[in-house]
Amino acid sequence: MARPGARNLITDTPGLLVGQAEDAGARTGVTVLYPQARAVCAVDVRGGGPGTRETDALAPDTLVEAVDALVLAGGSVYGLAAADGVAAALGARGRGFALTAQDGVPPSPVTPAAILFDLANGGDKDWGESPPYRDLGKAALAAAGEDFALGNAGAGYGAAAGMLKGGTGSASLVTGQGVTVGALACVNSFGSVTRPDGAFWAAPFEIGAEYGGRAPGPDRLPPGDWTGTKLDPNARENTTLAVIATDAALTPAQARRVAVMAQDGLARAIRPVHTPFDGDVVFVLSTARQGLADPAPLSLAQLGAAAADTLARAVARGVYEAQSLGGMRSWRDLHS
DSSP states (O other), X not given: OOBOOSSSSGGGSTTEEEEEEEETTTTXXXXXXXXXXXXXXXXXXXXXXXXXXXXXXXXXXXXXXXXXXEEEESSGGGGGGHHHHHHHHHHHTTOSBOSSOOTTOOOBOOOOEEEOOOTTSSSOOOOTTOOSHHHHHHHHHXXXXXXXXXXXXXXXXXXXXXXXXXXXXXXXEEOTTSOEEEEEEEEEOSSXXXXXXXXXXXXXXXOTTTTOOOOOOSOOOOXXXXXXXXXXXXXXXXEEEEEEEEEEOOOHHHHHHHHHHHHHHHHHHSBSOSOTTBOOEEEEEEEEEEOOOSSHHHHHHHHHHHXXXXXXXXXXXXHXXXXXXXXXXXXXXXXX
């Protein structure tokens, strides 16, 4: 039987660490996913207003097949600088890509990144020419470990999910074949993660009471009901950033297929999703600790399905674990 991993976090995937750092005054933060060895990575972008770095390099036909870290950040375009700090710190450690080793030529750390918009959440953004993200990226990498906080943490610190306080969520699943699938989501969506009765859209996928165990009511919902969404959005203000990690060995093309399938997890947890106002991005990391069972296409399909379910759980956990901040009310304050 499939079951959550020991921590019910993405770091149940062997070979992966996560670090986070926040600026409470600015109400923003950074999350870094740090594979202990360079890892195959792919991405699928569905939102209409994405903000990313180095995602083109993840196409299956490009030179670089592995990454040194993934960086998720608040701060909109300013947050992309978090990857500069991570790249500098990794380069100092000797991590990165190089065709050949040459004296005096440092390697080039591959650090794709994606950002969400939290500039209008009431925090102090009067940073002039010195936004905090480069330093937050370095601090998050330095904090990388197997345990990390959910809710108001990392890139989800200042996030809003529809009309609720958003946050950083994570979940994991060990399949019946012994493959580990982990998910992490920083939820800042235009759409709502809850039904009008307060139950999570992802309730059918909950394991135990990991996000409150609140069963949805029997009422049917009318078509076009957008209860709980951000009703007056501005472009680029909404995004869910997500990462799937697995210990199954994947090629770049296989990882890309898992990323495509995993997007269904966002559709199961957020309504509506992938709007013109969102910057939804799903990365997939493979730490390659075990091979795919034969037949590989069937195992890949099973892996993608598990990734979607696990991502839906991670989205709900991010909102469930969040705390009220400023004018953003938490799910627990409204429904506990």
